[in-house]
Amino acid sequence: MKRILLGNEAIAWGLINSSVDVVSGYPGTPSSEILSTYQFIQRQFNIEAFAEWSTNEKVGFEVAYAAAVANKRSCATMKQVGLNVASDALMSAAYIGNKGGFVLVVTDDPGFYSSQTEQDSRMVAKQARIPVFDPANPKEAYHFTRHAVELSEKFETPVMLRSLLRVCHSRQIVEIEEPDFKPREGKFVKDVSRWAALPRKTRLIQAYQQMERIQELTQYNWEKLIKPKTLGLKPGKLLILTAGTSHNFVLETMESLELAFDVLKLDMPYPLPIKEIRSLFDGYEMVLVVEETTPLIEEQILTSKVKGKLSGDMHLVDEMTNDKLLKAFQKIGVYQGENIYPNLPYQGEIPDRVPKLCAGCPHRDVYFALKKVFKRRAVYPSDIGCYTLGINQGVIDTVLCMGGSIGMAIGFSVAKIKKPIVATIGDSTFLHAGIPPLITAIYTKQKFVLVILDNSTTAMTGRQPTAEQSPQIDIKKIVEGLGLQVLEYVYENQMEKTVDFFKAVQKHSEESELPTVALVREFCVLDKPMMLEKPLPGQFATVDQDLCNSCKRCMVEFNCPPFYWNDNKKIEIDPNFCVGCGACMNIVCPTDAFIGDDR
Amino acid sequence: MSKIKYQIVATGFGGQGTVFLVKLLSICALHNGVECLGTENHGMSQRGGTVVTDIKIGDFYTPVISLAQANLMIGLHPEEALRVVQYLSPSGAIVVNAGKDFPKLNHPTYRLDAFHLAEKGVFNIQALNIFMLGFAISHVSDFPFSVREIEGAIYEINPKIAPMNLEVFHLGLSQSP
Ligand SMILES: Cc1ncc(C[n+]2csc(CCOP(=O)(O)OP(=O)(O)O)c2C)c(N)n1
Ligand code: SF4
Ligand code: SF4
Numbered sequence: 001m002k003r004i005l006l007g008n009e010a011i012a013w014g015l016i017n018s019s020v021d022v023v024s025g026y027p028g029t030p031s032s033e034i035l036s037t038y039q040f041i042q043r044q045f046n047i048e049a050f051a052e053w054s055t056n057e058k059v060g061f062e063v064a065y066a067a068a069v070a071n072k073r074s075c076a077t078m079k080q081v082g083l084n085v086a087s088d089a090l091m092s093a094a095y096i097g098n099k100g101g102f103v104l105v106v107t108d109d110p111g112f113y114s115s116q117t118e119q120d121s122r123m124v125a126k127q128a129r130i131p132v133f134d135p136a137n138p139k140e141a142y143h144f145t146r147h148a149v150e151l152s153e154k155f156e157t158p159v160m161l162r163s164l165l166r167v168c169h170s171r172q173i174v175e176i177e178e179p180d181f182k183p184r185e186g187k188f189v190k191d192v193s194r195w196a197a198l199p200r201k202t203r204l205i206q207a208y209q210q211m212e213r214i215q216e217l218t219q220y221n222w223e224k225l226i227k228p229k230t231l232g233l234k235p236g237k238l239l240i241l242t243a244g245t246s247h248n249f250v251l252e253t254m255e256s257l258e259l260a261f262d263v264l265k266l267d268m269p270y271p272l273p274i275k276e277i278r279s280l281f282d283g284y285e286m287v288l289v290v291e292e293t294t295p296l297i298e299e300q301i302l303t304s305k306v307k308g309k310l311s312g313d314m315h316l317v318d319e320m321t322n323d324k325l326l327k328a329f330q331k332i333g334v335y336q337g338e339n340i341y342p343n344l345p346y347q348g349e350i351p352d353r354v355p356k357l358c359a360g361c362p363h364r365d366v367y368f369a370l371k372k373v374f375k376r377r378a379v380y381p382s383d384i385g386c387y388t389l390g391i392n393q394g395v396i397d398t399v400l401c402m403g404g405s406i407g408m409a410i411g412f413s414v415a416k417i418k419k420p421i422v423a424t425i426g427d428s429t430f431l432h433a434g435i436p437p438l439i440t441a442i443y444t445k446q447k448f449v450l451v452i453l454d455n456s457t458t459a460m461t462g463r464q465p466t467a468e469q470s471p472q473i474d475i476k477k478i479v480e481g482l483g484l485q486v487l488e489y490v491y492e493n494q495m496e497k498t499v500d501f502f503k504a505v506q507k508h509s510e511e512s513e514l515p516t517v518a519l520v521r522e523f524c525v526l527d528k529p530m531m532l533e534k535p536l537p538g539q540f541a542t543v544d545q546d547l548c549n550s551c552k553r554c555m556v557e558f559n560c561p562p563f564y565w566n567d568n569k570k571i572e573i574d575p576n577f578c579v580g581c582g583a584c585m586n587i588v589c590p591t592d593a594f595i596g597d598d599r
Numbered sequence: 600m601s602k603i604k605y606q607i608v609a610t611g612f613g614g615q616g617t618v619f620l621v622k623l624l625s626i627c628a629l630h631n632g633v634e635c636l637g638t639e640n641h642g643m644s645q646r647g648g649t650v651v652t653d654i655k656i657g658d659f660y661t662p663v664i665s666l667a668q669a670n671l672m673i674g675l676h677p678e679e680a681l682r683v684v685q686y687l688s689p690s691g692a693i694v695v696n697a698g699k700d701f702p703k704l705n706h707p708t709y710r711l712d713a714f715h716l717a718e719k720g721v722f723n724i725q726a727l728n729i730f731m732l733g734f735a736i737s738h739v740s741d742f743p744f745s746v747r748e749i750e751g752a753i754y755e756i757n758p759k760i761a762p763m764n765l766e767v768f769h770l771g772l773s774q775s776p
Contacts, residue, residue: 004625004635113640137636137662170662171625171637248661255660322665341666346681348702353612353678355648389646561647576717576724 005174007167010138011105012037013176014145018101020075021049021183022067025060026432027461028079029114030168031107035077036464047181053464056402056432057082061089061104065158068102069195070188073149077105080121081401085433087124090158094128095206096197097156097213100184101149104130104160107168110293111319116384116401118317120294125160126270129210131217132160134244134269134291138172144267151220155213164292166245166319214271222273226266233262235283238334241297243269246290246320253325257335272300281305286332288313292320307332356389359561360536360581362491362522363387363453365498367395368558368588370422370451373502378420381408383434385426386459386524392559396424403433406450409515410437413446420509421448427475428458428466435478441515442482448516449509452479455522456530463527479517490521493537495587525579539582540597543571547593558588575599603633604657605743606664608686609728610650611675616728617652619756620673623732624654626752627744636662649679656743671742673735675727677701694735696727709738709776716774726767729753733771746772 005013011034015023023038025031038051050067054060057078064076078086083106090104106124109115125132131151133144145161152159197203233239238261242250247265254261264280266272269291278301281287289298289308298308307313313331315324323341330336357364367390370380382388382396383405390396398408409423425434430452438450454475458464467473476486487508489501502518509516523530548570555563555571562577575597585594607624609617621637628635636659639652653664669687674680677697684704687693693706696713711734717724736742736749753768754761 002629004622004629166638166661166663169639171621171635171639172662173625173629173635245661249663252660252665256665321663322661341668343666343685345685346702346704348681350678350681353647353649355613355646358646386646 001178002173002175004171005138005142005176006033007135007138007141007163007170007172008033009037010142010172010174010176011145011161011163012041013174014142015075015103015149016041016047016179016181017177018073018146018149019182019184020073020101020103020149021047021181022064022072022074023049023051023077024054024063024074025077025105026054026057026082027458027464028082028107029461030109030165031077031079031082031105031163032461032464033168034105036462041179045179045181047179049183053458055467057086058089061086061093065089065093065098065102067186068098068100068152069096070186071099071184072186073101073153073184075103075105078107079115080106080108080119081115081117082106083121083124085402090124090128093158094130095203095210096194098152098158099156101151101153102158103145103148103152104158105145105163106160107163107165108293109165111165113165116399118293120292120296121160121162122269122296123294125162126296128158129214129271130158130160131155131221131268132162132270133267134162135167136245136247136265137167138170139174140267141167142174142176155217157213157217162244164245218271218273221268221271222276225268226264226273226277229264230280233264233280236262237285238262238332239264239281239284239287241266241277241287241289241301243267243291243297246292249320249322249325250290253322253329256322256340257326257329257337259329259335261334266297269297270300272297274301277301278303286334288328288332290314290320290325290328354392356392356559356561357386358525359577360525360579360583361386362455362520363390364393364558364560365491365493365495365583366390366424366451366453366520366522367393369495369498369502370424371395371557372499372587373506374420374422374449378422379412379417381405381412381421381423383423383425383429384460385429387424387426387453390424393557402429403437406434406437406441409448409450410441410444410446413441413448414444422451423448424451424453426459427452427454427456427468430475431467438479438515438517439482442484445513446515447509447513449505449518450515451505451518451520453520453522455524455527457524457527459524459526463524476519479519484514484517487516487518488521489518491523493539493581493583493586495583499587525581536579536581538580539585540575540578540580540599541573541582541584541594542575542597543573544593544595545570547591548589549591549593551590553590554584554588554594558584560584573597602657603743604659605671605741606656606659606669607654607671607673608664608669608683609652609654609673609675610679610683611728612679613647613650615650615675617650617675619728620732621652621654622756623749623752624656624744626755627748628656630748630751631744633743634658638662649682651683671735671739673731675731692739694731694739696731709734711774711776722767722770726764729764729768730771733768734774737772737774738776
């Protein structure tokens with residue numbers, strides 16, 4: 001059947017049509033729709049399978065990997081920074097291998113659209129010595145997923161599918177088969193020398209086996225994937241080696257510039273048959289390598305003929321575009337024509353549109369109250385999630401990585417910075433990587449405030465459920481289990497109460513030699529089931545134009561999306577965007593200009 | 600029909616439904632037997648940030664629209680429209696939701712103050728994307744799909760709310776700049 005599929009949907013279909021029946025991972029843009037689409041298809045076709053989010057990527061990896069050790073076909077999904085978290089497990093799994101096919105799907109985000117790094121996960125595959133597929137579009141994502149499952153089973157090694165934002169979140173018409181789901185039986189065959197290989201003796205054996213395996217995979221890559229494509233090559237001025245989405249940019253730019261060079265796409269950029277590929281260079285004057293994001297192919301096959309990132313002819317940072325390729329063609333001297341991709345932006349001023357917390361989001365009240373109580377002087381390490389947007393309210397000083405807020409709070413405390421330290425972290429992030437640093441903070445006796453903003457969902461990445469959906473799991477009990485008293489506040493739209501709560505938190509912290517944990521129970525206004533259960537109060541706001549004295553305070557410290565400056569330089573509230581949470585009508589305005597709007 | 604090559608950049612801010620337009624037009628492509636590529640922004644952009652979506656209908660390789668290539672831009676907000684003008688080809692058309700103060704640009708421009716119309720109660724602002732699509736189709740002569748084809752796609756995406764969406768689509772069709 002032909003369907004329009006998002007790259008991530010195509011990957012989910014590839015898993016279903018390979019009878020993969022264990023999928024686990026942790027959400028992260030641009031990877032999240034892989035698991036959620038799998039769950040959707042699962043429900044639609046009544047497929048019996050395990051497809052669940054884990055507390056973090058390392059757990060997600062281990063669950064899927066162990067299932068494959070137990071003969072199942074499985075998949076772990078995560079974004080590129082998530083792979084950092086799962087890498088510990090991956091590096092060992094790469095020696096040990098698996099029985100059923102095991103695909104590690106990792107999504108990269110060149111251009112930093114929604115990630116804190118631009119790292120190239122293919123480099124991690126190379127370090128782990130596992131093969132990696134690099135699809136160019138949703139069609140390939142579907143087929144490569146299936147191929148990866150089979151290859152993993154054949155060679156008993158984890159196989160990575162590295163997908164890029166422009167595959168994950170691009171749509172294309174894809175031909176897919178009807179599901180014919182035949183999962184493998186789960187069984188664990190004991191083999192201590194393999195599954196529990198210890199250093200040094202047994203691991204050394206596995207390391208040699210791994211080298212052999214990678215040799216065979218290299219040969220496979222040449223014979224099955226590359227060699228058939230080399231038959232049409234006609235040596236001339238330039239050979240272009242491509243991988244992933246870069247292939248599309250190369251073909252499109254060449255077509256538009258009316259250039260014709262030989263192009264060889266490498267579907268599996270590691271491990272490469274280096275000798276065989278270099279032998280193809282004979283007869284060409286130059287070889288250009290076009291890939292994202294780091295020069296993985298280029299480093300492997302480098303000779304004096306090779307141009308690319310290492311020679312300074314291709315860009316090193318940011319996403320691929322046709323105009324960057326045109327410039328590379330000019331630099332290496334194969335194109336002298338005009339720049340058909342001129343950059344002529346609008347010359348007037350366009351105000352920046354920064355992302356903001358949603359209208360009615362309780363995170364906003366928490367940051368407003370924190371600033372009111374702990375003032376500008378305090379140092380605010382924060383973390384990654386919707387609440388990072390508290391940066392707009394001037395109440396976030398550092399952002400590092402998931403869980404980093406608590407580790408950094410410890411470091412600031414150790415450095416004796418002589419200022420109050422107030423860390424903020426979301427519930428999903430706390431469960432993901434916040435518990436080990438909190439334990440460290442307690443036994444090393446660090447003093448700071450930790451605010452856990454608990455909206456019971458992973459809001460930033462599209463509201464995936466967190467572990468707290470199970471009644472047994474409660475962050476309060478977890479923290480209490482560490483011997484700390486938890487100061488709990490169930491969010492109310494009365495800012496006075498929120499401020500009073502944080503005053504109590506401040507007092508507690510001043511009298512304590514340990515971390516003070518404040519747990520704020522919130523909701524997410526985009527979460528439909530949550531909002532159905534407990535709707536917003538319908539207290540819409542407007543601004544009394546006589547009382548507004550243009551002091552900016554509400555804009556700087558609260559900044560709800562419907563606030564805007566009108567032509568009289570006074571604040572107004574756009575009724576189309578006010579959701580009636582009522583939070584701004586209390587304390588936010590120093591002259592109490594925010595009043596009810598009887599609509 | 601298979602010779603068609605048409606590139607549309609649709610832009611707005613998070614929550615305005617530009618991604619819906621990509622879905623809609625790709626369904627039209629599927630039924631017409633034409634290739635189609637689209638790409639969209641997720642993540643932070645959903646919290647009211649800029650959203651840019653590219654739709655390329657016909658034989659293309661990458662879903663990303665390059666500088667100076669788009670045949671049409673649909674801007675759901677004036678500022679967002681101005682942010683992407685460099686992606687329009689010199690003859691590319693602008694369809695924009697904007698007031699009279701929208702600057703004169705060197706492109707055929709069809710402007711409609713949809714925010715004002717929504718305030719007057721002409722249509723529900725939630726359906727701005729479909730309203731502007733209707734407006735675009737009635738004024739852009741080389742638009743690759745017919746009113747009929749779009750109607751079919753609107754129905755296919757969500758039959759339940761199709762009657763409401765079709766009504767807004769037709770309201771959009773009947774507006775003059
Ligand atoms: C290691 C890692 N994995 C995943 C992500 C993607 N990501 C960004 S924020 C976030 C979750 C935020 O959820 P939560 O802490 O509950 O805060 P909320 O968005 O609900 O306010 C995730 C998974 C990431 N940035 N880093
Ligand atoms: S999605 Fe939810 S948590 Fe995120 S800003 Fe909106 S209301 Fe707040
Ligand atoms: S009541 Fe105030 S805080 Fe709540 S959504 Fe409306 S403007 Fe924003």
